[in-house]
Amino acid sequence: MKYSFKNFNDIYKAVVLIYLVSVTDLLLAYFNINFPLLRYFFATVGVFYFARGIISTMRNFQSGSLKYAFILLFILTMIMIARGMPVIWEGKNNYVDLKTFISGQLFVYLLPMIVFSEPNLYLLKKIFRFGYLLAVFYILVTVIFWSFFTRYIYNGSESMGVLFAAGSSILLLTQSYHSIRIRRVTVITFILVLFMNLLFARRNQVLYFSTIILFTILIHIFSRTQFAKKRKEAFLFGFIIVSIFITAYLYFANSQFTFFYERAQTGMQSREDAINNFMYDYSINPNDFIMGRGINGLIYNGTSSTGSGTLERAGIENGYLLHILKGGWVYLGLLLLITIPAIYLGFFQSKNILSKASAAIVFAYLIDMIGFGVPTLTLKHLMIWIGVSLCYSPRIRSYTDEYLKSVIGLK
Secondary structure (H helix, E strand, C coil): CCCHHHHHHHHHHHHHHHHHHHHHHHHHHHCCCCCHHHHHHHHHHHHHHHHHHHHHCCCCCCCCCHHHHHHHHHHHHHHHHHHHHHHHHCCCCCHHHHHHHHHHHHHHHHHHHHHHHHHHHHHHHHHHHHEEEEEHHHHHHHHHHHHHHHHHCCHHHHHHHHHHHHHHHHHHHHHHHCCHHHHHHHHHHHHHHHHHHCCCCCCHHEEEEHHHHHHHHHHHHHHHHHHHHHHHHHHHHHHHHHHHHHHHHHCCCCHHHHHHHHCCCCCCHHHHHHHHHHHHHHHHHHCHHCCCCCCCCEEEEEEECCCEEEEEEEEEECCCHHHHHHHHHHHHHHHHHHHHHHHHHHCCCCCCEEEEEEEEHHHCCCCCCCHHHCCCCCCCHHHHHHHHHHHHHHHHHCCHHHHHHHHHHHC
């Protein structure tokens, strides 16, 4: 079946609208300027384009088991959304929950449905280009407002990194496809985002971006294709030079990162109360372990200090537990049954760096969920499911690196 560029452009429009939603958040967070109607509009139109794009580019499944796994993922997602509806219509905070639902919550839970779309290199290159533009924006904003971002601990630098820098992860992993200009911008982006997260002890983000760097090294050193072998020497030379400068800086500026070293020693201590409350709540309601509580499910969060009753919260800072909260072990188990084989296929049953990079993105997600890694309306989260889709595509896995460089490489 052939698809027109217009079909895939609908999905790309949805990607752009994701960031228009985020722009309204940033205006509110940094300038106290609120455009709620714009946010609702961007999110609603984004869902429309995303759904239309997927329906019009539906993939042909060569594996019946894969088709059924994806269909089950869709069904469980719809169940999670449906179970959240009574809270929106009848809950005590129904007005707030409705605004949350139409301003991005629905969109977040639909992003994994990208797996139903036929993997397309035209769309992928457009997303690569968009990720590059986000990286350029991140560098400019960080440099221009350097004194602000490095002076205050609670400055939003972590969310800026997730929004604008994490999208370039796939560019770093596939760096040998791209021009020297693209590679330089990507490396600078990663240096800046790691510096910011080290400075303010955002341990989970340091782990995520470090994982991407580690896989970039492993992929380009151990790939057996002629394409990778030809570029291995240049890659190693560049890596050594950058590593020397970074190591020297960390050595001489060691005192700046004391806060990070101190927090790194505490492990999961900062999440301990929330996790304990979650386990206590679910031990009282063990049936919720099976199917969760829907997208608006709440969990016990301690007792009010004023004696007014118990407190509840809508989420938890752990991706695995959040999936159990929303969809139970059934949903989380299905995610693992889909993502783990995708990682294997991408790493070990492919002939190109793109497939291995996609597997690395998915694997990094499984690591990311230990400390945080909750679903977000970002390119970072979308790329996880695009990565799953690419790993399951025999056609994509069979392409040569030379061909992929000519098609999706950025100049």
